Amino acid sequence: MSEDLTRLSAAELAEGLTARDFSSVDATQAHLDRIVAVDGAVNAFLHVNAEEALATARSVDERRVAGEELHPLAGVPIAVKDVVVTRGMPTTAGSKILEGWIPPYDATLVEKIRAAGLPILGKTNMDEFAMGSSTEHSAFGNTRNPWDLDRIPGGSGGGSAAAVAAFEAPLAIGTDTGGSIRQPGAVTGTVGVKPTYGGVSRYGLIAMASSLDQAGPVTRTVLDSALLHELIGGYDPRDSTSIPGRAPALVDAAVQGATGDLSGVRVGVVKELNGEGYQEGVSARFAQSLDLLRGLGAEIVEVSCPHFEYALGAYYLIMPSEASSNLAKFDGMRFGLRVEPEEGPVTAERVMAATRGAGFGDEVKRRIILGTYALSAGYYDAYYGSAQKVRTLIQRDFAAAFEHADVLVSPTAPTTAFRFGEKLDDPLAMYLNDVATIPANLAGVPGMSVPAGLSDDGLPVGFQILAPAKADDRMYRVGAALESALLSAWGGPLLDRAPALPTATIEKEGQVG
Ligand code: GLN
Numbered sequence: 001m002s003e004d005l006t007r008l009s010a011a012e013l014a015e016g017l018t019a020r021d022f023s024s025v026d027a028t029q030a031h032l033d034r035i036v037a038v039d040g041a042v043n044a045f046l047h048v049n050a051e052e053a054l055a056t057a058r059s060v061d062e063r064r065v066a067g068e069e070l071h072p073l074a075g076v077p078i079a080v081k082d083v084v085v086t087r088g089m090p091t092t093a094g095s096k097i098l099e100g101w102i103p104p105y106d107a108t109l110v111e112k113i114r115a116a117g118l119p120i121l122g123k124t125n126m127d128e129f130a131m132g133s134s135t136e137h138s139a140f141g142n143t144r145n146p147w148d149l150d151r152i153p154g155g156s157g158g159g160s161a162a163a164v165a166a167f168e169a170p171l172a173i174g175t176d177t178g179g180s181i182r183q184p185g186a187v188t189g190t191v192g193v194k195p196t197y198g199g200v201s202r203y204g205l206i207a208m209a210s211s212l213d214q215a216g217p218v219t220r221t222v223l224d225s226a227l228l229h230e231l232i233g234g235y236d237p238r239d240s241t242s243i244p245g246r247a248p249a250l251v252d253a254a255v256q257g258a259t260g261d262l263s264g265v266r267v268g269v270v271k272e273l274n275g276e277g278y279q280e281g282v283s284a285r286f287a288q289s290l291d292l293l294r295g296l297g298a299e300i301v302e303v304s305c306p307h308f309e310y311a312l313g314a315y316y317l318i319m320p321s322e323a324s325s326n327l328a329k330f331d332g333m334r335f336g337l338r339v340e341p342e343e344g345p346v347t348a349e350r351v352m353a354a355t356r357g358a359g360f361g362d363e364v365k366r367r368i369i370l371g372t373y374a375l376s377a378g379y380y381d382a383y384y385g386s387a388q389k390v391r392t393l394i395q396r397d398f399a400a401a402f403e404h405a406d407v408l409v410s411p412t413a414p415t416t417a418f419r420f421g422e423k424l425d426d427p428l429a430m431y432l433n434d435v436a437t438i439p440a441n442l443a444g445v446p447g448m449s450v451p452a453g454l455s456d457d458g459l460p461v462g463f464q465i466l467a468p469a470k471a472d473d474r475m476y477r478v479g480a481a482l483e484s485a486l487l488s489a490w491g492g493p494l495l496d497r498a499p500a501l502p503t504a505t506i507e508k509e510g511q512v513g
Contacts, residue, residue, distance in 0.1 A: 005030040006167040010076045010224040013170055017064070017075045024057035024064075024075030028119045031077050035121065035168045037503040043143050044153075044163035045122045046082050047090050048510045053077060053119035060117040071116035073227055078113060079169035081160050082123040083130050084215065085204045086110050092336075093206045094126040094138040094156075097359030101336040107204020108239070109173065109215055109232040116231055121169050122510065124159030128361045129327065130180055130208045132156050133433035136424055137363045145188060147459055147498050151417040154184030154433075160218045161188040165495060171228050172218040177208050178315055179413075179437025181216050182449035186412035186462020189451045189494045191479070193217050193225045194437075196469045197444030198243040200229070201236035209322035210241075212315075212441040220495060222450060222480040223258070226250040229472070243470065253473035257480030263297030265478060268405025272308045273436045273464075279415045281455025286411045289452045289463045292485040293478070303404055305397035310390045311439045316431060317374050317387035318442070324371025327364070331355065366427065395443045402468045407478050410436045412449040412462030440466050448475040450482055451494045460494065 005013065005027045016022055032050050039045050060075040080086060083093045085103040087110075092098040106114065113120065127137035135143045135158030143158040145151040146166040153162040160172035161184030174181035176194035185192025193216045200215045207213060217228035229250050236242045269290065274283055294300050332338040332355030339354040340346050360368070374383040401408055413433055423430040440447040445466055452463035463482065467474040487493065 006034045008170065009221045010073060010170040010219060010227060011221065013076045014072050020064070023061045024119065025054060025061055027075065028053050028057040028077045028121070031121055031169055035508070038166055038501045039168060039508065040504045041144060041149055041502050042146055042162050042166045042168070043141055044124055044159045044166065044168055045079070045508060046092060046125050046140055046159070048122040048508045049089055049120050050510060053121050056117060056119040063117070071231070073231060074117035075119070076171060077119045077121045077169060079121045079124050079160060079163045079172040080110065081126055081157050081172070081174050083126060083175055083206045084110060084173055085206065086120065086123065089120070089123060091123065091206070092140070093130070094128040094140065095359065095361070095364070096139040096337060097330045097355065098336040105204065108201035108236045110204065112232055118171070124157070124163055124172060126159055127156035128364050129206070129323070130156040130175055130177055131323070131363050131367055133179070133183055133430050134418075134423065135159065136420060137361055139361055142420060145417045146501060147189065148417065151419055151459070152187070154187040154413075154417065156180040157184045157218065161185055161190050161192065164188075164190045164218050164220055165498065166501060170220065171224060173215055173232070174218045175205060175213055175215045176441065177212045177319060178441050179434040181218060182437045182447055182462065182464060183413045183433055185218060185449040187417040187460060189460035189498065191219050191222055191225050191451065192449045193229060193475070194440060194447045195229060195233060196243065196446045196472055198241045199247060199446070199472060200233050201239040201242050203236055203238040207326040209319040210326065211322060212319060214441070220493070222476060222483045223251070223254045225448070226254040226476050248471065248473035250473055250476045253476040254480040257477035258484045260296050260481055260484055262293060262478065262481050265298045265407070266405045267293055267298045267300050267478065268303035268401055268408045269300060270308065270401070270408050270410045271302055271304045272306070273410035277414050277432070277435070278411055279455060281457060282411045282413070282415060282461050285452045285455060285461040286463060289482055289486070290409070292489070293482060296481050296485060298478070301405055303401040303408065305394070305401055305439070307390060307393040307397050308439050311394055311442055312431060312435055314387040314390035314394070315438045315442060316370070317383050318391065320367040320371030321374050321384050322371070324368045324375065327368055330359065363427070391442045394439055398439070398443045398445055398468070406467075407474050408466040410464045412436060412464040416455045416457055416459035416461060436464060445469050446472040446475060448479050450479045451486070453486065453490070453494065454497070
């Protein structure tokens, strides 16, 4: 094949497949070969699903030849974050405690992916139970940022973002509890979307904080995110928080946005999400993107969200509280690891303690302790109760701001990718990565990160777009408009400027088809 299929977007792959320029087996094999070549350096994948992916590709090719009507993305390969359960495929959530567990069922979004005929390339690395901003908390080693292998790919979904940035997959699934789709998107130069809470089913997501978790797309273009978001979204009776009714037309919005006309669109710059603490190059790229949006006809206004200042504090009470309850099921009895005490009687309680002691990493233990403390009698009102009140105030800030603006914008993350180890011993510094992304999770509103260019250090910067709940289409319109303006400014995709990766053939579990 003369053309390198891994450089095509999902929409381009879909077009080529429909035109029968190449087959899904060609496209899938090209990505599996790329994984073999570069994943030794990047370590985006925990498990490669070669055999099954190729079988899916073959079946889609046969159905296409037979003239069957197929989903627009049929035959386009995808990677899935390892916190999403996949029948018959190992699912670890980045934790030793789940090592060896093979789920007996699929998450709803995986069912949809399979039904549409997307070959699943494998499962991507992540911070343990999605707790982190750097993927350094994975029990299975760091994922490296394709822009600079000494730096973090963001987290918790560093594996999905790095896989897409390294052209190992055109599409990936991430999950975002406080920024884990958007912040990795920002630091790897990819597009990441956290849908409206309830927009994509959580059935089959290993829960961290149920009132905040949301799965969404990780891609290289805004249109690709819209295509994937429409596929995985929609009402699911198996998720009690799923939104009934029709979701907005996201692909149409992206296509409309790409025409570059934003006249009549009010873009609100959140005063509290920029300035102090934000790297100079990040703020500079943000300002430049605002100028581009103005040039497309958007009206730029400033809005104030005074309670966003307390979002991080509220998040780090609500999230650990919910996590401490959700993680109680990992007891050494039901899933994965079971460790018996080294000496003394083998009681249920002692097996639980030994299993959790050996199976959970430090960050997970830290959050379980924080959460149980915040929920304990005598502290509940002071901590959890207060945090919930702050959450309401943040929701009101959003409601007030959306009276003056159709979308809100900010830098996605305060800095570009940092070096490994830089923030590992300082949990608070690590938590600060999500100052700009967390408010959306607390309010349930959708958020998108679009690559906005390179900072002075040569590393990618993300531009965040937030919309009111159930108005995800607005961010696709604005995101696609900004993307097309930036593409003309750069003269081509940002990821074309990433350095070439060292290639080496490596062995990964499940790699050989
Ligand atoms: N970095 C945040 C945390 O550690 C967000 C994680 C996420 O979105 N899953 O909680």
